[in-house]
Amino acid sequence: MGFKKIGLLFMVLILTFTMAACSEDSESTGGKVDKNSSATLTVWVHPFVGEDLKDKQKEVFDNMAASFKKEYPNVKVKFEEIPWANREQKLLTALAADQGPDVFYLIPDIMAQFADQGVLTPITDLLGDDWDKSDFEESSIESVTYKNEMYGLPILREVQTYIYNTKILKEIGGDPNNLPETWEEFDELAQKAKDKGYFGRSFEGGATANATLYPLVWQSGGDVISKDGKVLINNKDGLEAFERIQKWYKEDMIPKDSINTIDHFTPFVEGKIMAVWGAGLTVSSLKEKGFKDYVIGPPLKQEKMATFGTTGMFVVPSNSKHKELAAQLVAEMTSKESSEAFNSLTKFIPARKSATAIYDGDKDMAKMTEYVQYASPGVIHPVARVVMPTIQAELQAMMEGSKSPKEAADAVAKAIKDEMGK
Known part of the structure; x- marks a missing residue:
């Protein structure tokens, strides 16, 4: 479904919610x-989770329902x-037809888009003033x-960072106990890996900018959109991120299929790439495959240490007929006990402080939890998701050589401004 159709769905949704507000008593009961x-x-x-853990995921959610009951x-x-595929369109279509759920899962950049169009209900209005968020x-x-x-209410946090192949590190003279922290240190190690016939890192160009471009923009000290709505992605710091990606591609530090692939996990496991960009679920997948030759490294920095890591939340749509009850269910689904069970299974990091102890005996997830302080959940702006395909296309054009980094960065900035002006 194209973005014009999504826009039409939003218009239908606004009309639907307005009519619903007029025909029903939607006043909050304050929790x-x-x-x-x-x-x-x-x-x-x-x-x-994967198919092998599908039954366990069902059990986690069933237990949430039982506790709520x-x-x-x-x-x-x-x-x-x-x-996951096309979830935005599916949600919008169902909600416009008044056949959507009472609770659903979102991440921050989609949340901003939905909230801006009136699709969501502020949850604090439904939980009441005495609801405690301190945990x-x-x-x-x-x-x-x-x-x-x-x-x-948040159920999970994530952090994305480098996971290194320790066999390759030792072969090229790297130290698993002293991993790169800066762009220059990483590139020096990546060059040594290249000289030995390996790629330096994964780069899945078919993924969203959250996993490719944005971490580099933040590490350079830049931003995509400022808090007051200014487009910054093509300034000096943002341009530096585009230039770094082009450098990696031209110098064969990332695979040639980096332009549009969505899978560099497999070549990492096969011993072809020194470092894979991954998260807790990546570590879990490595363990499932019996892959033991890895170590987790810190997010890099140019001006500051930064990375991407989403925050997953459960939300209540504006046209739910049971908004207050739905909010209470969300509170139960994100309770300490629910957070512990869900994140233990999925290998995300709990949003609740009291639940992070689940990883006290897990050195890998304890390391991920340590790095979550550097993670940004993405660009929280209504146009954030809309411009993702343009960003992917411009990065691809740059790597293919049809555009310079500045031309690609300027094109992305223009696309963002154009969307803001609609």
Whole structure:
């Protein structure tokens, strides 16, 4: 579905929600919900784990429903799984037809887009003033907040960083206990890897800019869009990120298929790449494959240490007929116990401080948890997701040689400004 069609869906949604507000009593009860309320709540979730753990994921969600039912015995909770692919369009289509869920999962850049169009209900209005958010990490609360309103409760945090092949490191004279922290240190090591016939790092150009361009922009000291809405991606710091990607590609530090691939995990496991860009789930996948020759390194810095790491949240749509109950369900799904169970299975990092102890005995996830302080959840702006395909296309054109880094950066900046002006 094209972006013009998504725009039309948003218009339909706005009309739908406006009519619903006029025809129903939608005034918040301030978190006061009758324990004897009767309803069926539908929750849309995604495959957060592989097929081999699908039953365990179902068990985690079933336990959340069972715990909620202790407080609200007359409420039925239905979990329905939808694929990651095209999830935005599926959600918008269902919500426009008034057939959507009462609770669903979002990440911050999509949240900002949906919130800006009135698709979501601020969740603090539904939970009440006495709801305590002190156990959530401050950064995770910031990630679910848009225009001073909290639109969801966070269930997970993520950090993306380099995971190195220790066999390759030793072969090229690297030290697994003293890994690169700067661009220059990394490139020096990547050059040694190249000289031995390896690629320096993975670069999955078919992925979103969150996993490719943005971490480099932030590490250079730049930003994509400032908090006051200025487009910064083509300034000196942003341009430096484009130039670094071009350098890696031209100098064969990243594979030739980096232009559009979405899989460099396989060649890393096959021993062809010194470092793979990954997260906790990457480490889990390595362990499942019996791959032991790895070590987790820190996010890099040029001006500052920074990386991408999303914050996952559960939200309530504006046209849910049971918004207050749905908000209470979200509170249960993000409780300490629920967070511990969910993140232990999925290998994400809990958003609740009290739940992070699940990784006290896991050196790899403890390291990931240490690095989460450097992670940004992306660009929290309504146009963030809309411009992703343009960014991918411009990076591809740059790597192919049809555009210079400045031309690509300027084209991305123009696309962002054009979307803002619509």
